[in-house]
Amino acid sequence: MKNYTKTSIGNEGRVELHDALGLTGAEVSINALPAGAGVPFVHSHKENEEIYGILSGHGKAIIDGEEIALAAGDWLRIAPATKRQFFAANDAGIVYVCVQVKANSLGGFTAEDAVVY
Amino acid sequence: MKNYTKTSIGNEGRVELHDALGLTGAEVSINALPAGAGVPFVHSHKENEEIYGILSGHGKAIIDGEEIALAAGDWLRIAPATKRQFFAANDAGIVYVCVQVKANSLGGFTAEDAVVY
Numbered sequence: 001m002k003n004y005t006k007t008s009i010g011n012e013g014r015v016e017l018h019d020a021l022g023l024t025g026a027e028v029s030i031n032a033l034p035a036g037a038g039v040p041f042v043h044s045h046k047e048n049e050e051i052y053g054i055l056s057g058h059g060k061a062i063i064d065g066e067e068i069a070l071a072a073g074d075w076l077r078i079a080p081a082t083k084r085q086f087f088a089a090n091d092a093g094i095v096y097v098c099v100q101v102k103a104n105s106l107g108g109f110t111a112e113d114a115v116v117y
Numbered sequence: 118m119k120n121y122t123k124t125s126i127g128n129e130g131r132v133e134l135h136d137a138l139g140l141t142g143a144e145v146s147i148n149a150l151p152a153g154a155g156v157p158f159v160h161s162h163k164e165n166e167e168i169y170g171i172l173s174g175h176g177k178a179i180i181d182g183e184e185i186a187l188a189a190g191d192w193l194r195i196a197p198a199t200k201r202q203f204f205a206a207n208d209a210g211i212v213y214v215c216v217q218v219k220a221n222s223l224g225g226f227t228a229e230d231a232v233v234y
Contacts, residue, residue, distance in 0.1 A: 001196055002196070003180065003181050003195070003196050003198075003199040004180050004181075004185075004193055004194060004195045004196065004199055004201075005193065005194045006185065006191060006192070006193045007191075007192055007193075008188075008190050008191050008192075009190045009192065010190060016227070017168070017192055017194075018223075018226065021168070021192065021193070021194040022194060023166070023168065023194055023223070024166055024220050024221045024222070024223060025143075025165070025166045025218030025219050025220050025221065025222045025223050026142075026143065026166075026168060026216060026218045026223055027223065027226040027227060028168055028170070028192070028216065030170075041233050041234065042233070042234040043231045043232060043233045043234065044231070044232045044234075045230050045231055045232065046225070046230050046231075046232065047224060047225065047230055048142070048223075048225075048226060048230045049140070049141055049142045049143075051134070051138070051140065051143060051145055051216075053145070053147075053214065055172060063120065063121050064120050064121075068121075068123065071125075073125050073126045073127060074123060074124075074125050075123070075124055075125075075126065075134055075138065075145070076121055076122065076123045076124075076138070077121060077122045077134075077138040077139060077140055078120070078121045079118055079119070079120050079121065081120075082120040082121055083234065084121075097170065097214070099143060099145065099168075099216055100223075100226050100227065100230070101142030101143045101218050101222070101223065102142050102222050102223055102224055103141050103142050104141045104142065105141070105142045105218070105219050105222035105223075106135075106140070106141060106142050106143055106144065106165075106217075106218065106219055106222075107164060107219055108163070108164065108165075109135065109144040109165060109217050110133070110144060110217065113162050113163050113164055113165045113217070114160045114161070114162055114163075115160060115161045115162065115163065116158050116159070116160045117158065117159040117160065117161075117200065
Protein backbone atom coordinates (compact mmCIF):
# COMPACT_ATOMS: atom_id res chain seq x y z
CA MET A 1 0.00 0.00 0.00
CA LYS A 2 1.20 3.52 -0.77
CA ASN A 3 2.98 5.39 2.01
CA TYR A 4 0.51 8.28 1.66
CA THR A 5 -2.49 9.45 -0.35
CA LYS A 6 -3.86 12.98 -0.71
CA THR A 7 -7.03 14.60 -2.00
CA SER A 8 -8.40 18.14 -1.98
CA ILE A 9 -11.98 19.03 -1.29
CA GLY A 10 -13.97 22.12 -2.20
CA ASN A 11 -17.54 23.14 -1.61
CA GLU A 12 -19.18 19.80 -2.33
CA GLY A 13 -22.25 19.07 -0.19
CA ARG A 14 -20.78 15.78 1.02
CA VAL A 15 -17.37 14.23 0.41
CA GLU A 16 -16.47 10.70 1.53
CA LEU A 17 -12.77 9.97 1.93
CA HIS A 18 -12.62 6.18 2.52
CA ASP A 19 -12.33 5.23 -1.12
CA ALA A 20 -10.63 8.45 -2.25
CA LEU A 21 -7.75 7.98 0.21
CA GLY A 22 -7.77 4.19 0.65
CA LEU A 23 -8.57 4.44 4.35
CA THR A 24 -8.47 1.16 6.32
CA GLY A 25 -9.38 2.28 9.85
CA ALA A 26 -12.10 4.89 9.32
CA GLU A 27 -14.57 6.50 7.00
CA VAL A 28 -14.34 10.29 7.08
CA SER A 29 -16.95 12.53 5.48
CA ILE A 30 -17.15 16.30 5.22
CA ASN A 31 -20.74 17.49 5.11
CA ALA A 32 -22.26 20.89 4.33
CA LEU A 33 -25.91 21.63 5.04
CA PRO A 34 -27.30 24.97 3.82
CA ALA A 35 -29.43 27.14 6.10
CA GLY A 36 -32.75 25.49 6.86
CA ALA A 37 -31.63 22.03 5.74
CA GLY A 38 -31.18 18.81 7.67
CA VAL A 39 -30.18 15.22 7.09
CA PRO A 40 -33.52 13.72 5.97
CA PHE A 41 -33.42 10.67 8.25
CA VAL A 42 -32.55 9.51 11.76
CA HIS A 43 -29.84 6.85 11.94
CA SER A 44 -27.77 4.76 14.32
CA HIS A 45 -24.97 2.23 13.79
CA LYS A 46 -24.43 -1.47 14.41
CA GLU A 47 -20.68 -1.48 15.21
CA ASN A 48 -19.34 2.01 14.58
CA GLU A 49 -18.68 4.95 16.87
CA GLU A 50 -19.02 8.35 15.21
CA ILE A 51 -17.05 11.50 16.01
CA TYR A 52 -18.48 14.76 14.74
CA GLY A 53 -16.63 18.08 14.58
CA ILE A 54 -18.34 21.33 13.61
CA LEU A 55 -16.00 23.21 11.27
CA SER A 56 -18.13 26.30 10.55
CA GLY A 57 -21.62 27.70 10.93
CA HIS A 58 -24.16 26.48 13.43
CA GLY A 59 -27.16 24.25 13.84
CA LYS A 60 -28.31 21.42 16.06
CA ALA A 61 -28.36 17.67 16.52
CA ILE A 62 -31.18 15.59 17.90
CA ILE A 63 -29.59 12.72 19.83
CA ASP A 64 -31.93 10.10 21.31
CA GLY A 65 -34.61 12.80 21.30
CA GLU A 66 -32.45 15.44 23.03
CA GLU A 67 -31.83 18.67 21.12
CA ILE A 68 -28.22 19.90 21.27
CA ALA A 69 -27.12 23.29 19.89
CA LEU A 70 -23.98 23.09 17.74
CA ALA A 71 -21.46 25.71 16.64
CA ALA A 72 -17.96 25.77 15.17
CA GLY A 73 -15.47 24.20 17.58
CA ASP A 74 -17.90 21.65 19.02
CA TRP A 75 -16.86 17.99 18.88
CA LEU A 76 -19.00 14.99 19.85
CA ARG A 77 -18.65 11.26 20.31
CA ILE A 78 -21.84 9.35 19.55
CA ALA A 79 -22.13 5.70 20.63
CA PRO A 80 -23.15 3.18 17.96
CA ALA A 81 -26.74 2.47 19.04
CA THR A 82 -27.59 6.13 19.67
CA LYS A 83 -30.13 7.69 17.30
CA ARG A 84 -28.87 10.90 15.66
CA GLN A 85 -29.94 13.54 13.14
CA PHE A 86 -28.14 16.78 12.20
CA PHE A 87 -29.58 20.11 11.03
CA ALA A 88 -28.33 23.51 9.94
CA ALA A 89 -29.81 26.57 11.63
CA ASN A 90 -32.56 28.43 9.84
CA ASP A 91 -30.31 31.48 9.43
CA ALA A 92 -26.92 29.79 8.78
CA GLY A 93 -25.46 26.73 7.14
CA ILE A 94 -23.26 24.24 8.95
CA VAL A 95 -20.16 22.32 7.86
CA TYR A 96 -19.07 19.29 9.85
CA VAL A 97 -16.68 16.39 9.64
CA CYS A 98 -17.90 12.92 10.60
CA VAL A 99 -15.38 10.20 11.49
CA GLN A 100 -16.75 6.65 11.56
CA VAL A 101 -14.62 4.04 13.37
CA LYS A 102 -15.26 0.61 14.82
CA ALA A 103 -16.06 1.01 18.53
CA ASN A 104 -13.34 -0.34 20.84
CA SER A 105 -10.92 -0.87 17.93
CA LEU A 106 -8.15 1.46 19.11
CA GLY A 107 -5.21 -0.06 20.96
CA GLY A 108 -2.22 2.03 21.94
CA PHE A 109 -2.05 5.55 20.56
CA THR A 110 0.16 8.64 20.46
CA ALA A 111 3.22 8.05 22.71
CA GLU A 112 2.47 4.34 23.06
CA ASP A 113 2.14 3.77 19.31
CA ALA A 114 4.60 6.34 17.96
CA VAL A 115 8.20 5.93 16.88
CA VAL A 116 10.04 9.25 17.18
CA TYR A 117 13.22 9.92 15.18
CA MET B 118 -21.24 4.13 28.39
CA LYS B 119 -23.00 7.44 27.73
CA ASN B 120 -24.96 7.74 24.50
CA TYR B 121 -23.02 10.89 23.59
CA THR B 122 -20.30 13.22 24.88
CA LYS B 123 -19.53 16.78 23.74
CA THR B 124 -16.69 19.26 24.17
CA SER B 125 -15.91 22.67 22.71
CA ILE B 126 -12.48 23.77 21.58
CA GLY B 127 -11.06 27.24 21.13
CA ASN B 128 -7.68 28.51 20.06
CA GLU B 129 -5.54 26.04 21.99
CA GLY B 130 -2.35 25.00 20.23
CA ARG B 131 -3.23 21.31 20.47
CA VAL B 132 -6.36 19.61 21.76
CA GLU B 133 -6.65 15.84 22.18
CA LEU B 134 -10.16 14.42 22.23
CA HIS B 135 -9.68 10.74 23.20
CA ASP B 136 -9.96 11.28 26.94
CA ALA B 137 -12.17 14.38 26.74
CA LEU B 138 -14.85 12.52 24.78
CA GLY B 139 -14.21 8.92 25.86
CA LEU B 140 -13.35 7.80 22.34
CA THR B 141 -12.86 4.05 21.85
CA GLY B 142 -12.01 3.78 18.16
CA ALA B 143 -9.76 6.78 17.49
CA GLU B 144 -7.67 9.56 18.91
CA VAL B 145 -8.49 12.92 17.32
CA SER B 146 -6.32 15.99 17.81
CA ILE B 147 -6.74 19.53 16.54
CA ASN B 148 -3.39 21.23 16.05
CA ALA B 149 -2.47 24.86 15.36
CA LEU B 150 1.04 25.84 14.30
CA PRO B 151 1.84 29.55 14.04
CA ALA B 152 3.67 30.96 11.00
CA GLY B 153 7.23 29.68 10.85
CA ALA B 154 6.65 26.82 13.31
CA GLY B 155 6.77 23.08 12.83
CA VAL B 156 6.35 19.89 14.82
CA PRO B 157 9.85 19.53 16.33
CA PHE B 158 10.32 15.85 15.46
CA VAL B 159 9.75 13.27 12.73
CA HIS B 160 7.51 10.34 13.71
CA SER B 161 5.89 7.18 12.43
CA HIS B 162 3.52 4.66 14.01
CA LYS B 163 3.58 0.98 14.94
CA GLU B 164 -0.08 0.06 14.33
CA ASN B 165 -1.98 3.25 13.58
CA GLU B 166 -3.03 4.90 10.33
CA GLU B 167 -3.29 8.68 10.49
CA ILE B 168 -5.70 10.89 8.57
CA TYR B 169 -4.86 14.59 8.39
CA GLY B 170 -7.22 17.34 7.27
CA ILE B 171 -6.09 20.94 6.80
CA LEU B 172 -8.76 23.19 8.29
CA SER B 173 -7.20 26.61 7.64
CA GLY B 174 -3.96 28.28 6.61
CA HIS B 175 -1.19 26.57 4.73
CA GLY B 176 2.15 24.88 5.14
CA LYS B 177 3.81 21.63 4.19
CA ALA B 178 4.48 18.07 5.25
CA ILE B 179 7.65 16.09 4.71
CA ILE B 180 6.59 12.48 4.16
CA ASP B 181 9.36 9.90 3.77
CA GLY B 182 11.59 12.76 2.60
CA GLU B 183 9.08 14.12 0.05
CA GLU B 184 7.88 17.70 0.54
CA ILE B 185 4.13 18.17 0.03
CA ALA B 186 2.48 21.60 -0.02
CA LEU B 187 -0.66 21.78 2.13
CA ALA B 188 -3.61 24.18 2.17
CA ALA B 189 -7.11 24.26 3.63
CA GLY B 190 -9.24 21.50 2.12
CA ASP B 191 -6.39 19.01 1.74
CA TRP B 192 -6.84 15.58 3.35
CA LEU B 193 -4.22 12.83 3.58
CA ARG B 194 -3.96 9.22 4.67
CA ILE B 195 -0.52 8.30 6.02
CA ALA B 196 0.38 4.62 6.45
CA PRO B 197 1.71 3.57 9.88
CA ALA B 198 5.40 3.07 9.05
CA THR B 199 5.67 6.27 6.99
CA LYS B 200 7.85 9.02 8.46
CA ARG B 201 6.04 12.39 8.72
CA GLN B 202 6.59 15.94 9.93
CA PHE B 203 4.26 18.96 9.59
CA PHE B 204 5.11 22.65 9.27
CA ALA B 205 3.27 25.96 8.97
CA ALA B 206 4.33 28.28 6.16
CA ASN B 207 6.69 31.12 6.96
CA ASP B 208 3.95 33.67 6.20
CA ALA B 209 0.88 31.87 7.57
CA GLY B 210 -0.14 29.52 10.34
CA ILE B 211 -1.87 26.20 9.75
CA VAL B 212 -4.65 24.41 11.62
CA TYR B 213 -5.18 20.71 11.03
CA VAL B 214 -7.08 17.79 12.47
CA CYS B 215 -5.28 14.46 12.92
CA VAL B 216 -7.30 11.25 13.28
CA GLN B 217 -5.38 8.23 14.58
CA VAL B 218 -6.99 4.82 14.02
CA LYS B 219 -5.78 1.23 14.04
CA ALA B 220 -4.93 0.25 10.46
CA ASN B 221 -7.32 -2.32 8.96
CA SER B 222 -9.71 -2.02 11.92
CA LEU B 223 -12.79 -0.81 10.03
CA GLY B 224 -15.38 -3.40 9.04
CA GLY B 225 -18.62 -2.38 7.38
CA PHE B 226 -19.40 1.32 7.24
CA THR B 227 -22.08 3.80 6.19
CA ALA B 228 -24.91 1.89 4.45
CA GLU B 229 -23.58 -1.49 5.61
CA ASP B 230 -23.30 -0.45 9.26
CA ALA B 231 -26.18 2.02 9.54
CA VAL B 232 -29.70 1.50 10.81
CA VAL B 233 -32.04 4.08 9.29
CA TYR B 234 -35.35 4.97 10.95
